[in-house]
Amino acid sequence: PTLLATLDHPDSAPAPLHLCGTPFQRQVWQALLGIPSGSTRHYGEIAQQLGSQARAVGQAVGKNRLAILVPCHRVTRADGGPGGFYWGTTLKQRLLDQERTTTGHAP
Template identity: 55%
Template sequence: DRGLVMLSFADDADDGRHQLSERFPACRLERIDDARIAGLFTASGNTPLHLIGTDFQRRVWRALLRVPAGTTSDYADIAARVGSQARAVGGALAANRIAVLVPCHRVVPRAGGAGAYHWGRERKQALLAAEGATP
């Protein structure tokens, strides 16, 4: 009722259920149609999000929502936006469980390259390429 709490990449249905049960042990799964899921990506930013994390994590995630598609930012820049350190921002990014819509894939190391990603470096590079961004 409050918004989307998790959007994840999974290798298969069992992996998806495992990820959900780890994050939300008391959750109850309901099947919804694929069109509703696809709508999450075509809603032009209108998908309600319920960010579950510490106050600091939510500040970092909100800063990510301001990084436009097709661009990247680095850890230090995000840290400056939220008044923190790059390493702490990295920890908040690692805790993000709303893939793509909270675009942690757009944060790259200042030294270059794509950097780490919870769902794998190849997937991060593919997301950046699909948006036309170059790390």
Template identity: 55%
Template sequence: MAAIPFGRTRSYGEIAAEVGAPAQAVGQACGGNLLPILVPCHRVLGTGTLGGFSVPGGVETKVWLLRHEGAMLV
């Protein structure tokens, strides 16, 4: 997650394939992230979905962060 550049996103599946783990494990790692702004798990998306975000504000905060970075235009 820390390697995903500002303004870019990756999918759970892409990361899973890269590390040789199931996408669900990547999701669990994102959900267990204790430093979600410093370790930018908001940049990890599902295929065709935003996925979750385990900080106050949840997915709405994820959307705000992605828009702030220019990674989400809608």
């Protein structure tokens, strides 16, 4: 039930997580948790926030396997392209569209 609630209302169903990764990966994933539902950030924006490089952020984002709970789908390329997504860019776009509909953010 908690996972289903998270899918319908991603910001309302907190779930305890123990993320296994390098300290840098966990730092990136923590930054992903700070991106509001219905919004996106560029790899470079996160890199600047963390004092790193966009490529390193992209690699850390790519190691995340908890797509709904750690919202890596909210990270896009600076040129407006979707960037990669472990489960495919079609699902990435569907997740973003769903969040924008739920939160009232325009695409």
